[in-house]
Amino acid sequence: MIRLLLAEDQGMMRGALALLLGMEHDIEVVAQVGRGDEIVDAALVARPDVALLDIELPGRSGLDAAADLRDEVPDCKVLILTTFGRPGYLRRAMEAGAAGFLVKDGPVEDLAEAVRQVLRGETVIDPALAAAALSAGPNPLTGRERDALAASVDGATIADIAASLHLSESTVRNYLSSAIGKTGTRNRMEAVRAARRQGWL
Amino acid sequence: MIRLLLAEDQGMMRGALALLLGMEHDIEVVAQVGRGDEIVDAALVARPDVALLDIELPGRSGLDAAADLRDEVPDCKVLILTTFGRPGYLRRAMEAGAAGFLVKDGPVEDLAEAVRQVLRGETVIDPALAAAALSAGPNPLTGRERDALAASVDGATIADIAASLHLSESTVRNYLSSAIGKTGTRNRMEAVRAARRQGWL
DNA sequence: CGGCACCCGGGACATTTGTCACGGCCAGGT
DNA sequence: ACCTGGCCGTGACAAATGTCCCGGGTGCCG
Incomplete structure (x- = not known):
C-alpha cells in the first residue's frame, strides 16, 4: 500500500x-x-x-x-x-x-x-x-531585485516598498529599474508579469 | 437520469x-x-x-x-x-x-x-x-472606465490603452483617474486589483 | 592582492502618471 | 424645455516613476 x-x-x-x-x-x-x-x-x-x-x-x-x-x-x-x-x-x-x-x-x-x-x-x-x-535559463534577478519586485505586486508605491524593505527610495528605484531591464519590459507591472510567468517571482 | x-x-x-x-x-x-x-x-x-x-x-x-x-x-x-x-x-x-x-x-x-x-x-x-x-452594492464603474481598466491589466501604458480603445490619451487618463477614485485606490495597479476582487473587471 | 558581483545610497533628469477644470455631444427622464 | 449622466476631448499642473551616473561597502574567488 x-x-x-x-x-x-x-x-x-x-x-x-x-x-x-x-x-x-x-x-x-x-x-x-x-x-x-x-x-x-x-x-x-x-x-x-x-x-x-x-x-x-x-x-x-x-x-x-x-x-x-x-x-x-x-x-x-x-x-x-x-x-x-x-x-x-x-x-x-x-x-x-x-x-x-x-x-x-x-x-x-x-x-x-x-x-x-x-x-x-x-x-x-x-x-x-x-x-x-x-x-529559459536560470533566474537572472538578484535577491533584492526579486524582493523589490515581489513587494510591488499589489500596487505598492516606491515609498511603500522602501518602508517594507527598510531601504531608501533611491535604492528601490534602482532595483526596480534593474529588474525592468533584465526582464526586457517597460515598467513595473510588465516586469512583475514577466517574472511571474517565468516562475521567478 | x-x-x-x-x-x-x-x-x-x-x-x-x-x-x-x-x-x-x-x-x-x-x-x-x-x-x-x-x-x-x-x-x-x-x-x-x-x-x-x-x-x-x-x-x-x-x-x-x-x-x-x-x-x-x-x-x-x-x-x-x-x-x-x-x-x-x-x-x-x-x-x-x-x-x-x-x-x-x-x-x-x-x-x-x-x-x-x-x-x-x-x-x-x-x-x-x-x-x-x-x-457590496452594484458595480459603480461606467462601461468605458471598465474598458480602460481592463486594458491596463497587463502593464500597458496610457498610449497602449488609447490605441487599443481608439481613444485619445487624455480621455484614457480621465477614465483611469475616475476609476481610481471610485475604487478608493491610489494608482492603476491597486484599482485593477480592487476591481478584480469585487468581480467588476 | 585585484577583479567582480552584489548590496546600499544620492542626485539629476526625462517621462509617465494622476488630478483638476473646462469644454462639447448625445440620450434619457421630469 | 431642462437637467442629468455618460461619453470624448483639451490643457495645465503636481506627483510618481524610470533612467543614468556616481559613490562606498562587503565578500568571494583566482
Missing part, C-alpha cells in the same frame, strides 16, 4: 483527488492538508511514502515545503502538482529535491501512475516543460 | 469532477468542454438538464455562456462553479439567469446535491457570499 499525503488549498480539488486516488487499489491517502505550513507536521505524523504538493498554498510555498521534507522526512518522495508550468517553478522544484512535476492540465489518469513511478525511484516531468525550463 | 454538461478548463479538475459526478447513480455526464466558446454548441447536441460552468474559461466567459444558454437552451439549468467568490460574479451570474453559484472551496459532497437542487427548481447560493454581494 502506498501511503500518500495530499496538500492542496482548493477544497473541491483536494476532495476530488483524495477520492480518486483512494479508489486505486494500491494507494491510501493518509493525510490531507490545505495549507503549506501544515505539510511537515502532517508528514511527521502520517509518515507518507509520497507527498503530492501544490505550489501556491497559504502559509508556505509547496516548493519550500518540499525542501523542508527532504531534510525532515527524507524517506518521503515529493511530487509537485501545480496549475502553472512555469520554468522557474520546475527548476526550483528540482533543486528542492522533488521527484516529479505535474501540471493540472492533462488527464487524471496520469496521476496515480506518476505516484507509482516516483516511488520506484523514477523522475516524472513533462518533456515539453523540461525543454522550456532548460531553454 | 440527470444529464449534465461540464465546462472547466483545468484538465485534471474536469476529469476528476466528471468521474465523481458520474459515480452518482442518478447523474450522467453527457458532455465535457474545456473552452467557453464550445459550451452552447455542446449543449445543443447533448441536451443536458444542468450545465456546470466555470467562469474563467478561454474563448468565452462562463457568465456570458450562461446568458447564451438561457436564450438558446432555455430548459437547461445553469450552475456556476468558480474559484473566486467575488460579489460581482455572483451578481452577474444571477443576471445571466444562473440557478446556482458554488465556490471551489467547500466539500465535493455538496456538488451532486447542488445539481439535484437546481433541477428541482431551487436556487443554491452560499449564504455568506450572498450577504457580501448585497452589502
Whole structure:
C-alpha cells in the first residue's frame, strides 16, 4: 500500500483527488492538508511514502515545503502538482529535491501512475516543460531585485516598498529599474508579469 | 437520469469532477468542454438538464455562456462553479439567469446535491457570499472606465490603452483617474486589483 | 592582492502618471 | 424645455516613476 499525503488549498480539488486516488487499489491517502505550513507536521505524523504538493498554498510555498521534507522526512518522495508550468517553478522544484512535476492540465489518469513511478525511484516531468525550463535559463534577478519586485505586486508605491524593505527610495528605484531591464519590459507591472510567468517571482 | 454538461478548463479538475459526478447513480455526464466558446454548441447536441460552468474559461466567459444558454437552451439549468467568490460574479451570474453559484472551496459532497437542487427548481447560493454581494452594492464603474481598466491589466501604458480603445490619451487618463477614485485606490495597479476582487473587471 | 558581483545610497533628469477644470455631444427622464 | 449622466476631448499642473551616473561597502574567488 502506498501511503500518500495530499496538500492542496482548493477544497473541491483536494476532495476530488483524495477520492480518486483512494479508489486505486494500491494507494491510501493518509493525510490531507490545505495549507503549506501544515505539510511537515502532517508528514511527521502520517509518515507518507509520497507527498503530492501544490505550489501556491497559504502559509508556505509547496516548493519550500518540499525542501523542508527532504531534510525532515527524507524517506518521503515529493511530487509537485501545480496549475502553472512555469520554468522557474520546475527548476526550483528540482533543486528542492522533488521527484516529479505535474501540471493540472492533462488527464487524471496520469496521476496515480506518476505516484507509482516516483516511488520506484523514477523522475516524472513533462518533456515539453523540461525543454522550456532548460531553454529559459536560470533566474537572472538578484535577491533584492526579486524582493523589490515581489513587494510591488499589489500596487505598492516606491515609498511603500522602501518602508517594507527598510531601504531608501533611491535604492528601490534602482532595483526596480534593474529588474525592468533584465526582464526586457517597460515598467513595473510588465516586469512583475514577466517574472511571474517565468516562475521567478 | 440527470444529464449534465461540464465546462472547466483545468484538465485534471474536469476529469476528476466528471468521474465523481458520474459515480452518482442518478447523474450522467453527457458532455465535457474545456473552452467557453464550445459550451452552447455542446449543449445543443447533448441536451443536458444542468450545465456546470466555470467562469474563467478561454474563448468565452462562463457568465456570458450562461446568458447564451438561457436564450438558446432555455430548459437547461445553469450552475456556476468558480474559484473566486467575488460579489460581482455572483451578481452577474444571477443576471445571466444562473440557478446556482458554488465556490471551489467547500466539500465535493455538496456538488451532486447542488445539481439535484437546481433541477428541482431551487436556487443554491452560499449564504455568506450572498450577504457580501448585497452589502457590496452594484458595480459603480461606467462601461468605458471598465474598458480602460481592463486594458491596463497587463502593464500597458496610457498610449497602449488609447490605441487599443481608439481613444485619445487624455480621455484614457480621465477614465483611469475616475476609476481610481471610485475604487478608493491610489494608482492603476491597486484599482485593477480592487476591481478584480469585487468581480467588476 | 585585484577583479567582480552584489548590496546600499544620492542626485539629476526625462517621462509617465494622476488630478483638476473646462469644454462639447448625445440620450434619457421630469 | 431642462437637467442629468455618460461619453470624448483639451490643457495645465503636481506627483510618481524610470533612467543614468556616481559613490562606498562587503565578500568571494583566482
